[in-house]
Amino acid sequence: MESSLFLQLKDKVPTGLQLALKKKLENTSNDKIEAISMLQLKDPIIGLILSILLGGLGIDRFYQGKILLGILKLITFGGLGIWAIIDWFLIMPSIKKDNFEKIEHFL
Structure with a gap:
């Protein structure tokens, strides 16, 4: 069960932390895995x-759950476009990190 869960989570966590996640899942009870x-x-x-x-x-920051940053980005029109372009490169690693922290909270 741990391996199928790991396969589901693999693309949603940072690459550098996938091995650590896999090891933690192997030593986790079925209740926590569920x-x-x-x-x-x-x-x-x-x-x-x-x-x-x-x-x-x-909208990307609202989706991520960072409401204050979303509002700030909205009223500045994405930092006049500069912040919006920078986020093209930062949003995926940031979401993956947030996902890992949420999973780690249960482990």
Whole structure:
């Protein structure tokens, strides 16, 4: 069960932390694994798509759950476009890190 859960989570956590996650899942009880499988994790690909299409309006940050940054990005029109472009490169690693922290909270 741990290996199938790991395969589901693999693309939603940072590459550098995947091995650590796999080891932690191997030593985790079935109750915790079941709880982790029920988590609502954000998809980094959707975050990137939102960033490219609607990043100037802060929609990518709202999706990530960072409401204050989303509002700030919205009222500055994505930092006049500069912040929006920078987020094209930062949003996926940021969402993956948030997902890993959420999983680690249950471990």
